[in-house]
Amino acid sequence: MPRDTTPQAGAGQSRRSDVRRNERTLLEAAAAVFVRAGINAPVREIAAEAGLGMGTVYRHFPTRADLVVGVFRHQLDELAAAARTPQAAGTPYESLRLWVHRFADFLVTKHGLAEALHSDQAGFESLHEEFVERLLPVLDQLLSASAAAGRSRADVRAYDFMLAVGNLCVGVGTFPDYRVRRMIDLLLDGLAAPAV
């Protein structure tokens, strides 16, 4: 399995200057294109936006998923950090609730991310993996804490719950009338309800 496909790997120093410059340029271009055209924008478009060739894009980021991961790495980190920061006020369950909605916000505002996350398209496994790797531990901890406080079920796996929340975010954007928040709350209520 290719760990460290992403450029950050290997010392940032020893690489040629144009490599560093191009990587930065690419990430910025990708971010811009993702905002205006969604995660599924053609790679050609990103290359054009960056003023670079296709070959360069693919040498830096072997699949578009890697590009996506690169662009959202910071936000993923913030999301993970947010879960670890103890809430000033509120029960563990409240913290969980808050974080889940923050997670949903993240997915909903990146057009196509939720879809890509669960896509079976080749190359997108790494995106899924990255999310699981970064966020599953923190979600697991939030769930455990809430369960320990007796406020929510203990028999729900973080993995299932994470996928479920991610799934609920699919199709926002396509169906403006779909109220995701409402459904996420419903799922959270189901989690809170004592197991029958």
Place this chain on the structure above:
Amino acid sequence: MPRDTTPQAGAGQSRRSDVRRNERTLLEAAAAVFVRAGINAPVREIAAEAGLGMGTVYRHFPTRADLVVGVFRHQLDELAAAARTPQAAGTPYESLRLWVHRFADFLVTKHGLAEALHSDQAGFESLHEEFVERLLPVLDQLLSASAAAGRSRADVRAYDFMLAVGNLCVGVGTFPDYRVRRMIDLLLDGLAAPAV
């Protein structure tokens, strides 16, 4: 908006015999291909399976979504009928629960259907529409009955709930470790819980 894009429209009598034969052949071929290669199988493959040309496929079914609708029309009808058949035993809430799981079964066993249903890919709106048109009324009725019996919330829209259940089914197949049923039960529990 193109209502009745599907061949069934217009009297079944007045059409040439080869047209009727080909339509049937196509539906059978598509069904076979969908089973072995999923909903997203290339149209070429369906044409080959049917022993017909691409042009013929597209004349009969303007988009692949129409083909999908054609193939699953019967099962969609059965699903709608199942909701109307009063359960021998059980509360309205139990009926709702049963039907929702049946709906999920349907989606889960058709590889790629849940994904397609909420895809923003051009041409797939008709698939979404068909599902909404056929199933929303019956789900609405199930929800209302259950709510009237005081067993579940009345403030959840059938549309949101249907999309949510469909969404939860996304990614089964891609992630064998994901327990959909569990998450659907969680959502149902959230629905059952009295609004706080």
Place this chain on the structure above:
DNA sequence: TCACCATACGGAGCATTGCTCCGCTTTGCA
């Protein structure tokens, strides 16, 4: 029975898009 033409068919072909390949350019070291 036959001829005719509206209807339907087939599949080459166009456009898009992910990804590769390789000849050319650039960087940084000696």
Place this chain on the structure above:
DNA sequence: TGCAAAGCGGAGCAATGCTCCGTATGGTGA
């Protein structure tokens, strides 16, 4: 400054949705 290793660019390949139009065919009127 010269040179090799590293990197770049973009033409090109393969897959795939969908169209277009020359050709074949069913069914009807004579």
